[in-house]
Amino acid sequence: MVTTDTLRARLASLLYPDSIASDADLPDYAIDGVIPKAVALPDTVEEVGELLARASAEGWGVIPRGSGSLMALGGVPERPDVVLVLNGLPHSIDHVPGDLTVTVSAATTFEELRETLIDAGQWLPLDPPLASRRTVGGVLATNLAGPLSLSYGTARDMVIGMRVVGANGVSTMSGGRVVKNVTGFDLGKVHLGALGTLGVIIEASLKVVPLPQKDTTVTATFVDLTAAMSAARKMLEGSASPQALEIAMPSADKEAGGVFTLYARLIGRSSGVARQIADCTSGLRQGGATRVDLLEGDEASAVWRSLADFGWDTDGDGLLLRLGCLRSRTDELAAAAVDVARRREYELRMLAGPGRGVIRFSSTGSDRPGSTDGTLVDDVRRVAASVDAYAVVERCSAQIKAGLDVWGNPGQGIALMRRLKEQMDPQHTLNRGRFVGGI
Amino acid sequence: MNKKRLVRELQRIVGKGMVIHHPDDLLVYEYDGSVDRGLPSAVVFPSSTEDVSHIVALAHREGVPMTPRGAGTGLSGGAIAAEGGIEIAMTRMRSILEVDVANRTAVVEPGLVNLDLSTATAAQGLFYAPDPSSQRACTIGGNVAENSGGPHCLRYGTTTDHVLALEVVLEDGAVVWLGDGFRGRPGYDLVGAFVGSEGMMGVVTKVVVRLLPTPESVRTMLAVFPEMDQASAAVSSIIGTGLVPTALEMMDRLTIKAVETAMRFGYPQDAGAILLVEVDGLTGDVEEAAIEVEGVCVQEGAREVRAASEAVERERLWSGRKGALGSLGALAPNYYLVDGVVPRTRLPEVLRRVGEISSDIGFPIANVFHAGDGNLHPCVLFDERQPEHTARVLEAGGEILKTCVDVGGTLTGEHGVGMEKKEYMPLIFTNADLQAMVRLKQVFAPWGRFNPGKVFPGGPSCGETFQSAAIRKAGPGAWV
Numbered sequence: 001m002v003t004t005d006t007l008r009a010r011l012a013s014l015l016y017p018d019s020i021a022s023d024a025d026l027p028d029y030a031i032d033g034v035i036p037k038a039v040a041l042p043d044t045v046e047e048v049g050e051l052l053a054r055a056s057a058e059g060w061g062v063i064p065r066g067s068g069s070l071m072a073l074g075g076v077p078e079r080p081d082v083v084l085v086l087n088g089l090p091h092s093i094d095h096v097p098g099d100l101t102v103t104v105s106a107a108t109t110f111e112e113l114r115e116t117l118i119d120a121g122q123w124l125p126l127d128p129p130l131a132s133r134r135t136v137g138g139v140l141a142t143n144l145a146g147p148l149s150l151s152y153g154t155a156r157d158m159v160i161g162m163r164v165v166g167a168n169g170v171s172t173m174s175g176g177r178v179v180k181n182v183t184g185f186d187l188g189k190v191h192l193g194a195l196g197t198l199g200v201i202i203e204a205s206l207k208v209v210p211l212p213q214k215d216t217t218v219t220a221t222f223v224d225l226t227a228a229m230s231a232a233r234k235m236l237e238g239s240a241s242p243q244a245l246e247i248a249m250p251s252a253d254k255e256a257g258g259v260f261t262l263y264a265r266l267i268g269r270s271s272g273v274a275r276q277i278a279d280c281t282s283g284l285r286q287g288g289a290t291r292v293d294l295l296e297g298d299e300a301s302a303v304w305r306s307l308a309d310f311g312w313d314t315d316g317d318g319l320l321l322r323l324g325c326l327r328s329r330t331d332e333l334a335a336a337a338v339d340v341a342r343r344r345e346y347e348l349r350m351l352a353g354p355g356r357g358v359i360r361f362s363s364t365g366s367d368r369p370g371s372t373d374g375t376l377v378d379d380v381r382r383v384a385a386s387v388d389a390y391a392v393v394e395r396c397s398a399q400i401k402a403g404l405d406v407w408g409n410p411g412q413g414i415a416l417m418r419r420l421k422e423q424m425d426p427q428h429t430l431n432r433g434r435f436v437g438g439i
Numbered sequence: 440m441n442k443k444r445l446v447r448e449l450q451r452i453v454g455k456g457m458v459i460h461h462p463d464d465l466l467v468y469e470y471d472g473s474v475d476r477g478l479p480s481a482v483v484f485p486s487s488t489e490d491v492s493h494i495v496a497l498a499h500r501e502g503v504p505m506t507p508r509g510a511g512t513g514l515s516g517g518a519i520a521a522e523g524g525i526e527i528a529m530t531r532m533r534s535i536l537e538v539d540v541a542n543r544t545a546v547v548e549p550g551l552v553n554l555d556l557s558t559a560t561a562a563q564g565l566f567y568a569p570d571p572s573s574q575r576a577c578t579i580g581g582n583v584a585e586n587s588g589g590p591h592c593l594r595y596g597t598t599t600d601h602v603l604a605l606e607v608v609l610e611d612g613a614v615v616w617l618g619d620g621f622r623g624r625p626g627y628d629l630v631g632a633f634v635g636s637e638g639m640m641g642v643v644t645k646v647v648v649r650l651l652p653t654p655e656s657v658r659t660m661l662a663v664f665p666e667m668d669q670a671s672a673a674v675s676s677i678i679g680t681g682l683v684p685t686a687l688e689m690m691d692r693l694t695i696k697a698v699e700t701a702m703r704f705g706y707p708q709d710a711g712a713i714l715l716v717e718v719d720g721l722t723g724d725v726e727e728a729a730i731e732v733e734g735v736c737v738q739e740g741a742r743e744v745r746a747a748s749e750a751v752e753r754e755r756l757w758s759g760r761k762g763a764l765g766s767l768g769a770l771a772p773n774y775y776l777v778d779g780v781v782p783r784t785r786l787p788e789v790l791r792r793v794g795e796i797s798s799d800i801g802f803p804i805a806n807v808f809h810a811g812d813g814n815l816h817p818c819v820l821f822d823e824r825q826p827e828h829t830a831r832v833l834e835a836g837g838e839i840l841k842t843c844v845d846v847g848g849t850l851t852g853e854h855g856v857g858m859e860k861k862e863y864m865p866l867i868f869t870n871a872d873l874q875a876m877v878r879l880k881q882v883f884a885p886w887g888r889f890n891p892g893k894v895f896p897g898g899p900s901c902g903e904t905f906q907s908a909a910i911r912k913a914g915p916g917a918w919v
Contacts, residue, residue: 096784145623172871174875177782178849179783180852183850183860184894186631190631192628192631193628210682239652239721268724269721269728272721408625410626411619412616413617416629420632424875435625
């Protein structure tokens, strides 16, 4: 294990003094309460390469970081030697509207990218949590999808090329800048959502699409989850189905309201969206909605931003779980989880995407309210297992995290995943202990 | 193990009739849709995952190279036994095991013919989106290996976007599942890593695919332009209006002549280019979009726009495009098909350069291509019986690929690298890039038994064919 003094001496030989955080600043970079020995803030990709090469050669642990917004995601770091802060690298956006592609450096903020695209009448239909304050690299490395993934897919469906600095410090690329490409193996795929455990994303090329003519939101209120879910199901099966559809439950407590709000986002050409609105509103009314409203413009954007940020937008040690299953089993999963929450009196909010088979639960209350047997995480995971769902703890307090594997059971693919880690980062330099199966 | 014993062992696994080993019979399996050749020692036809597992374990134990094979329609030598050994032909495993309407997925065996899946699910209002031009013959397993595209991938994406999970037999015969019936489970994207690995990582034995709901309305339009540049301008203008059609296909003067000669389709003989545009979606939207497309085409100089909404009529408009490659036989005994991709906005200049290359080498080049996504398919027309012609044609292919790379494009959009383009890989990738790809391959197939001699330049040369050698001469060959 490298000592703090050695580490600092080495960093001083690799980086300019102002690219190394002072002692006083180190606590700002703590992860799960663990303060790193050093923090590097390189200005260039070359410095990232040199630092990683040295780290792998000398056995330091390195934790890549973008804006730092989602550092709560992942296990407790096992070798927190250096936090490698990447948002000081150059920002660059090469957008070719006629090609419907953009090549963007990882340190570029998602917001910068969004504005550039909008100026040219295009967008990237991706709505990850906390998008407005994050870097493109961070968005790709975590690959948490938002409501739009129902119809537009995830970053997986948009990335066409990637440049990565490997754990050995060597920069490599795969794919390219063309939208259709089978030249060489599709290495970019394994870095998406890998939390930087296989390499540090430096640049990516993505497919983009023209801005739609119309983007409208219909909201509806239900007093009963079953009714909300079945109304959603009907909408999803229709030919004029929404581009995003989420059902929110602000509290599991029936007395405190216990209402369910359905949000449907309708994106497309004006005439089609007009028909979607008509189909949706009549379907929702017939389905027992107590109230149906139409939202547009900034008001609608704010609503979808808060749905995308669900569970991440609170300060402190909030607990956030993500469950995923076959879309046909979402209703069952949501009902069972809400039932457990009510019986055990958890303070729980829910956001369910019945079309994409994803449910998030967020709790700001106690993990173990007035009871000694089991915890919220255990309870929800039991429910998840009953419908073959996975359950990830995306965010929780350091105290809770210490006692559990946030990723849950990785399944039989884990043997190959370990081999992949072994091939790409044999020294386990990158983010050790933070990914599935303890990778 | 000598060939006789190998054959006997294989027969023990799959039954006597399911192993081809007589030299005459093997000739059929010596080639695919590309120009390369390679003779296997035996071809074995498994009927179950267990068969495959036993075959692979046997070959692995004996150090015999294995090449998985679907319909053999591939265009880069992917299904050719480049270094001999056995071909594992998956065509007997062609069942649709399950269609899950609620989740819009299907579980199929790899030997299933692509089009048969959409045909089978049509009654449930679902279809399988990737549609390579060979979809009446090519298999889903082959599509997975090559990450096949097709005319409609402009809107719907390629095979990798539609595969959710795979059952795979690894080199030692182990059977593993990659992925789930849904996306999102945490962990590395092993399915994404595997799709497009050109048979080098394992043998696929089951595929879970995503199905899409059949669109409410589809409109196909065929626009005839006097000049190619006008058609190119129309493509840009269509994209500029904010429309992303489901397909945007182009044929040049020579291709039109070939199609007309072979199929008597009624195209104007003096047409410089034909653009096929397809839009789908909600009925009202499709009608509006079709009017826009038509307007743009006329504005850019189209002298005629035909449109169709009914399936039979649409099929007629498509038939010229789909039969284009076959029609080239009317002009020359052989064609050499290049699969380069360029950023769409660079298409006009690249097409001009292709024309210059054609004049330089003295062979006609027909262009039929996916204009929407910049995927060119220049076809160099020649006669392989003429001495020296093949070598010169391959050289022209190399020139075209270099042109594509120079403008920020790449070597292959949908046909794969295979044997055909491996020596060109250094035009795109550095040594380090290729090493990273090798490391990914090592995860799945550390012993290199699957489909050796593909994708990566250099490497062992035993069993190398004369055609590859010719390409090698033309290629830069800098990477060992």
